[in-house]
Amino acid sequence: MSREKEITIYDIARQLDLSAATVSRALKDHPAINKITKKRITDLAEKLGYRSNNFASNLRKQNTNTIGVILHELRSQFMISALAGIEKIATEANYDLIIAHSSESWKKEAANALNLFHKRVDGVIASLAFDTENLSHFAPFERKGIPVIYFDRVFEEAEGAKVIINNQKGGYDATTHLIEQGCKRIAHITASLNRNVYAERLKGYQLALAEKGVKYNEKMIYIIDLTEEASIRAAKEIIKMRPRPDGIFITNDFCAAVCIQTLQEAGIRVPEDIAVVGFNNDVICKIIEPKLTTINYPGLEIGEIVARNLINHLQGKSNIRLTNTIIIKSELIIRGSSLKKTKK
């Protein structure tokens, strides 16, 4: 299929006996253009199937109207929702998105960052990979004054804007709830403590135990990679433990669902023998039986807020360098998997 020639503003200008400048202005809704002229131009543009050339325009304007998004994965409900939120706001503000995901690998994350840098994105939104240990691969953006805003998995102590929930409070609420349900020996299944989200939730767990006078036991902490296999293994270890835990706070709903199944297959009743609380409020919370008590992690809202902040900054309406950290509300959602007391 041979490429037909593209229509340019020059073609329109020539046919209408105008200058390209006038055509350009008319197409951009420039105020100082005669209404009639403008109509002639837009009509002809339509008729000829004109489409503006973004590359020429961007080259000239020296900006890209593009935001780069770096995610550690795409498979969780939370991430999809967050992405949907980002996309919604970006689209409304007429920004394009370049989405890159690191598959939980720092190396890929760095490559993606470099790629986005070369693509000259106007700003970056990022959630860090499992094994990312520093932010040096984002330094080029800093140097050029390109804003980077982190969410979900962030370095809380580092410079830079971030949007997060209070993960410590989440862990605290989940654990307190289990204690209030009468649990005395509460295990915690989590993931790499290099990631703020997991480390903070653990802190919340510890804090709740301390506050309620429940002894903390390091043997009750299981650090796994959150895959199905690892979840089954962790559940089996908990089953073997003596005395056996009577409650588990699990940092991820999918993992929690798998654990509940594994417990049930071993003849252990949930919540009667072991109460379970998850994290995220994924759809599977309502599919698993008993339904899963969890901490709501509102992806859509977070995505929208991240994107809105970045875009406001880009448009000079605010400055994210002033608002270092934004904390989004997230609350405990109680369902059957943890209800020992009010069990019918």
Next chain:
Amino acid sequence: MSREKEITIYDIARQLDLSAATVSRALKDHPAINKITKKRITDLAEKLGYRSNNFASNLRKQNTNTIGVILHELRSQFMISALAGIEKIATEANYDLIIAHSSESWKKEAANALNLFHKRVDGVIASLAFDTENLSHFAPFERKGIPVIYFDRVFEEAEGAKVIINNQKGGYDATTHLIEQGCKRIAHITASLNRNVYAERLKGYQLALAEKGVKYNEKMIYIIDLTEEASIRAAKEIIKMRPRPDGIFITNDFCAAVCIQTLQEAGIRVPEDIAVVGFNNDVICKIIEPKLTTINYPGLEIGEIVARNLINHLQGKSNIRLTNTIIIKSELIIRGSSLKKTKK
């Protein structure tokens, strides 16, 4: 933050007392360049933090190396997997992606198509919205010879390349399996028959019934929008039906999971009283109890194949106008929700 000046090939050329042409060639691994010259150039480029300007390059080269992806939604496992497959292949081939989703609305789909057209994507990958009734909004691509390749939700009878599974066979296999399990009255919960995937699955269902001498009853067909609420409503209607169905083939796993719960809450045993087969092989199949029998719909593979075909076409390695339809293998996966016979 004031924009510092960007380094261009001219800056490098000047400092090295070379021409911009040479610098451009060196940076592009052009063969006819002195190795030493090249090293000097790449070193200095690195040192100065040079980044090539895609817009200038694309403007000059007259192509965008970008593929537009139009999806009807982003929430299903299948779509995410398909997107991951597309992204993998595109990234490997150095194509960017612009992802647009229509939220199941034809209007948004048309707007997205127009937007991608103006962005001058080199090619398009699309899965149609719920209420899309024709492909006229893709006509501009046709006219310009920009390839469009459809997958999942397509118009099977229309012109154009498509990648699909044999949905009719899926419906047939699911239904035959239920009949073989001893079901005599099999209901079918599905969605808008304007969509090929649902219409074809229904055909397969009808075919299986006919072949096995089971009477087809239109009252057993529930056409819903696949939301949680609609699924619950459909399940409740089935519960009230007399004689009550003893098997249900449901066109979507999430919907099937909700139905199973609704049945169980009404005291109906699955699979003993009613056997259930879903469609997609979503993760929830293994979370719901009993585990859900389903038809595997391999998103990752489909995404990869769609993207590979499009890119091969773009690179002139093949021509999708010759291979009209590609059918991907998909098979029945038997789990507990349908096993009446071998029930322990």
Next chain:
DNA sequence: TTGTATGCGTTATCAC
């Protein structure tokens, strides 16, 4: 309200 002139950064063509 419109036109003129120029430059954005690259790459392709041709010349040497």
Next chain:
DNA sequence: GTGATAACGCATACAA
């Protein structure tokens, strides 16, 4: 193996 030059399509400063 390298250089000079033009062209890609648009937006804007300045002039009229």
